[in-house]
Amino acid sequence: MPSAADAPRPTSSAAAMPVEARDLVRRFGGLRAVDGMSIALRQGEMLGLIGPNGAGKTTLFNLIAGSLKPTSGSIQISGEEVSGEGPERRIAHGLGRTFQIPRPFPEMTVLENVLTGGQSQAGEHIWRNFLQPGRVAAEEKAAVDRARSLLDFVTLSGLEDEPARVLSGGQRKLLELARILMADPETILLDEPAAGVNPTLLEIIIDRVLDLNARGKSVLLIEHNMDMVARLCGRVVVMAAGRHLAEGPPAEVARNPAVIEAYLGGVAA
Numbered sequence: 004m005p006s007a008a009d010a011p012r013p014t015s016s017a018a019a020m021p022v023e024a025r026d027l028v029r030r031f032g033g034l035r036a037v038d039g040m041s042i043a044l045r046q047g048e049m050l051g052l053i054g055p056n057g058a059g060k061t062t063l064f065n066l067i068a069g070s071l072k073p074t075s076g077s078i079q080i081s082g083e084e085v086s087g088e089g090p091e092r093r094i095a096h097g098l099g100r101t102f103q104i105p106r107p108f109p110e111m112t113v114l115e116n117v118l119t120g121g122q123s124q125a126g127e128h129i130w131r132n133f134l135q136p137g138r139v140a141a142e143e144k145a146a147v148d149r150a151r152s153l154l155d156f157v158t159l160s161g162l163e164d165e166p167a168r169v170l171s172g173g174q175r176k177l178l179e180l181a182r183i184l185m186a187d188p189e190t191i192l193l194d195e196p197a198a199g200v201n202p203t204l205l206e207i208i209i210d211r212v213l214d215l216n217a218r219g220k221s222v223l224l225i226e227h228n229m230d231m232v233a234r235l236c237g238r239v240v241v242m243a244a245g246r247h248l249a250e251g252p253p254a255e256v257a258r259n260p261a262v263i264e265a266y267l268g269g270v271a272a
């Protein structure tokens with residue numbers, strides 16, 4: 004099992020939200036995929052982000068994770084304004100993100116794929132190989148040990164020497180979770196972890212996400228599987244047509260007439 008005891012990252016304020024986005028807009032040509040959306044993920048919370056297909060959920064994730072720049076609006080990670088920065092800075096601020104369809108390096112082994120999630124290893128700076136070879140070797144061993152413990156955590160230990168191309172869709176989601184955990188994120192964005200996953204692996208994913216949350220990780224989850232959302236999240240934000248439509252406990256939003264109408268196609272894009 005991975006250690007949760009790594010050094011905490013500095014934050015600008017003890018009370019800062021892990022993620023706070025305000026008035027975000029993202030246009031694609033004439034389409035406002037995200038249209039004035041605000042959302043806040045609280046410390047230690049598991050927050051569900053739901054909404055019909057095309058509501059703008061993945062675009063919002065891409066804005067928060069830095070793979071897309073907002074047309075306007077602000078994004079703070081642990082109190083730091085990051086809306087002008089790229090994804091690497093978000094990782095440095097303690098943000099980890101998975102994708103709806105994980106794309107591991109297919110010919111690399113499962114263990115090597117996990118190692119690609121490591122940050123700030125001395126071996127990344129070639130000159131240190133000459134100046135501090137002992138330190139590089141020690142860091143490499145620590146990284147491999149950590150990757151192995153994360154593979155154990157996601158139940159893929161037996162596959163560490165296999166090429167990633169042999170993994171099923173659900174195993175790729177577990178591999179991706181292990182890879183982002185290498186950087187020890189404090190905040191995790193999960194994009195549809197249940198999609199295309201068989202029931203056995205889905206139970207493992209749910210169990211591991213609960214475990215991470217119990218160890219203090221804040222989680223923002225996009226998911227269409229409402230059973231999973233209800234099991235994981237105390238609060239859900241509903242998006243429709245790029246906007247915030249409703250929020251509340253899962254059972255409450257599920258019977259909200261505006262939410263039901265949006266899922267039935269009643270909200271014009």
Ligand SMILES: Nc1ncnc2c1ncn2[C@@H]1O[C@H](COP(=O)(O)OP(=O)(O)OP(=O)(O)O)[C@@H](O)[C@H]1O
Pocket residue numbers: 031034036054055056057058059060061062063
């Ligand atoms: N790169 C892009 N270029 C143009 N339009 C885009 C782009 N990415 C997303 N869109 C459009 O933005 C809108 C929101 O898409 P998005 O993928 O964010 O929705 P979603 O809520 O994640 O949907 P789903 O639940 O189906 O994954 C859609 O109309 C989509 O076609």
